[in-house]
Amino acid sequence: GESVGLHLPTLSVQEGDNSIINCAYSNSASDYFIWYKQESGKGPQFIIDIRSNMDKRQGQRVTVLLNKTVKHLSLQIAATQPGDSAVYFCADRNTGNQFYFGTGTSLTVIP
Amino acid sequence: SQTIHQWPATLVQPVGSPLSLECTVEGTSNPNLYWYRQAAGRGLQLLFYSVGIGQISSEVPQNLSASRPQDRQFILSSKKLLLSDSGFYLCAWSVGSLDGYTFGSGTRLTVV
Numbered sequence: 153g154e155s156v157g158l159h160l161p162t163l164s165v166q167e168g169d170n171s172i173i174n175c176a177y178s179n180s181a182s183d184y185f186i187w188y189k190q191e192s193g194k195g196p197q198f199i200i201d202i203r204s205n206m207d208k209r210q211g212q213r214v215t216v217l218l219n220k221t222v223k224h225l226s227l228q229i230a231a232t233q234p235g236d237s238a239v240y241f242c243a244d245r246n247t248g249n250q251f252y253f254g255t256g257t258s259l260t261v262i263p
Numbered sequence: 264s265q266t267i268h269q270w271p272a273t274l275v276q277p278v279g280s281p282l283s284l285e286c287t288v289e290g291t292s293n294p295n296l297y298w299y300r301q302a303a304g305r306g307l308q309l310l311f312y313s314v315g316i317g318q319i320s321s322e323v324p325q326n327l328s329a330s331r332p333q334d335r336q337f338i339l340s341s342k343k344l345l346l347s348d349s350g351f352y353l354c355a356w357s358v359g360s361l362d363g364y365t366f367g368s369g370t371r372l373t374v375v
Binding site: 184 | 312
C-alpha cells in the first residue's frame, strides 16, 4: 500500500517555542492531506487539512505547508503548549479515495 | 451532530477465543466506515472499509473479518484470536470522499 513516512519519530520542544513536524508522502497523485493529533489512549482527532491546489493553510496556532514538488508536508504549531503533547499523524488521500497514515511523530512539550 | 461510538474501551482475551468489536455512528446516513489497527510505535493500518450495507473491502489478509449489518453499524470479528492480533483498534467514518475521517475512541485489545 501507500507509505506516508515521517522524518522524525520524536520531537521535544520548550513550552512557548514553535514546533515543526514534517511528513513525506510518496504518491504524487495524492490530492488531499490531513494532520491528526492523537493523545494517549484516544482516537486521532482532526487538526487541519489542505488540498493539493493550495500550498499553505492556517488555523488557530497551526499552519500546514504543502510542497508538491518534493512531496513534503509540514505542520507548524505556534507557541507550543503542554496540551500539544501528543502523537501527530499526517495522512494523504490517494486516487482510491483512501487515506494512508504515517508512523507518527511524538511531540513532547517541556514546561 | 454526528457521533461515533466504539466499545469496549479495553479488552483482554485469551488466544483462540472469538472477538467482536462494535462501532456505531449517529447523526448521519450512508457513511463510509473503516476499521484501523494501530500497533505500538507504528502508524494506522487500514484493515477494512465499507461504503454500504453488506459491502466490505479488505486491505490486508489477516485473521479478522468485518461486517456491516446496518447502515451505521460496523463490526470487527475473529473466530480465533492470535497473539499478533493485540493492538489498538479504531473505527472511523466519513461522508463521501471529500472529507477526512472522524475516529472513535478506540479499543485496546490484548490477547494473552
